[in-house]
Amino acid sequence: MNRYGTFLLVATLFSLLISGCAPRHTVVLVPDPDGHVGKAEVTTEGGKQLLEKSFGMTTVSSSSTAPSPVSVATPEYIAATFSDVLAIEPSPSEKFILYFNSSTAELVAESRSTIAAIVASIKKRVAVSVSISGHSDASGSTQLNDKLSYNRAQTVSELLIQQGVSPDILVVTSHGKGNQLVPTADGVAEPRNRRVEVIVR
Amino acid sequence: MKTTLLGLFLILLSASLSVASAPQSDAIGRVQTLKGTVSIQRGNNALAVSIGTPVLCSDTIRTGKAAAAGLVMADDSTLSLGPNSELVLKDYVFNPKEGKFSFVTKMAKGTFSYLSGIIGKLAPDSIRMEMPVATIAVRGTKLLVTVEE
Numbered sequence: 001m002n003r004y005g006t007f008l009l010v011a012t013l014f015s016l017l018i019s020g021c022a023p024r025h026t027v028v029l030v031p032d033p034d035g036h037v038g039k040a041e042v043t044t045e046g047g048k049q050l051l052e053k054s055f056g057m058t059t060v061s062s063s064s065t066a067p068s069p070v071s072v073a074t075p076e077y078i079a080a081t082f083s084d085v086l087a088i089e090p091s092p093s094e095k096f097i098l099y100f101n102s103s104t105a106e107l108v109a110e111s112r113s114t115i116a117a118i119v120a121s122i123k124k125r126v127a128v129s130v131s132i133s134g135h136s137d138a139s140g141s142t143q144l145n146d147k148l149s150y151n152r153a154q155t156v157s158e159l160l161i162q163q164g165v166s167p168d169i170l171v172v173t174s175h176g177k178g179n180q181l182v183p184t185a186d187g188v189a190e191p192r193n194r195r196v197e198v199i200v201r
Numbered sequence: 202m203k204t205t206l207l208g209l210f211l212i213l214l215s216a217s218l219s220v221a222s223a224p225q226s227d228a229i230g231r232v233q234t235l236k237g238t239v240s241i242q243r244g245n246n247a248l249a250v251s252i253g254t255p256v257l258c259s260d261t262i263r264t265g266k267a268a269a270a271g272l273v274m275a276d277d278s279t280l281s282l283g284p285n286s287e288l289v290l291k292d293y294v295f296n297p298k299e300g301k302f303s304f305v306t307k308m309a310k311g312t313f314s315y316l317s318g319i320i321g322k323l324a325p326d327s328i329r330m331e332m333p334v335a336t337i338a339v340r341g342t343k344l345l346v347t348v349e350e
Contacts, residue, residue: 131277
């Protein structure tokens with residue numbers, strides 16, 4: 001073998017070694033806890049693959065090659081590969097909705113008892129995070145509704161703190177009229193949209 | 202006198218407003234579940250992690266050999282890491298009022314489980330998971346991912 005031949009052999013072995021060590025990814029689409037199946041698209045420089053069926057799986061061997069055609073991940077494969085990560089998944093959250101009187105940050109009478117239910121849930125789960133998001137219906141200006149939804153979220157936050165909940169675990173956000181429970185046209189007053197959603201983790 | 206009082210009132214008001222908005226700009230999620238040795242790399246510091254520890258933008262979360270951790274983000278999405286895993290929270294914006302959303306992670310190595318939250322419902326196009334040689338765009342769902350070095 002001449003020197004050129006030796007060089008080619010070494011170069012081939014080297015590239016085999018490189019590709020053999022190349023990162024390899026596996027992506028599996030699984031149903032949500034409520035059974036809904038979404039979509040995911042995996043992209044490399046070499047192409048892309050869409051996952052849209054339950055337990056659809058694709059693998060990636062290098063950046064220059066397209067992700068593999070979709071196969072189906074078996075329960076055995078999922079158990080062998082993902083048992084540790086599945087065991088540590090945070091448990092599903094508990095969600096509460098509180099309603100407010102029109103144009104105020106004042107709870108409707110029926111929602112006052114929900115505060116106690118939220119406090120009970122926080123204690124039972126030893127919750128580490130409680131998200132409080134304020135919303136308004138679509139009547140009135142954006143500015144007014146931003147302020148209103150903020151005040152509603154703050155009202156719930158303050159009521160929980162008064163009941164002994166640590167402020168450190170509360171995450172307060174306000175959505176204005178941008179995230180409706182019951183979709184309506186702009187300007188429509190809808191009691192079910194005048195709300196605060198509380199998610200206890 | 203009146204002006205002084207008004208000035209004092211404005212100072213107090215702005216102080217209370219800045220305190221009120223601080224938690225929103227800081228923690229973007231929390232460690233909800235934990236097993237074994239898990240650390241957060243924040244700038245030059247490696248921080249110990251316990252249940253309830255907040256995570257911030259740009260944090261790198263690492264799990265040890267027999268370790269695992271579950272994060273809950275502000276939009277109620279969850280991200281879990283299996284053993285020997287490394288995750289970078291590259292960008293996270295959850296501002297529904299202004300319609301601003303972003304959730305970009307880098308899964309550097311390990312095993313992961315992702316369950317979408319409110320951002321997945323309101324702005325699925327703003328979610329991207331980067332891996333060493335591929336990226337994932339995701340629409341409101343749950344994914345299991347392995348990344349080998």
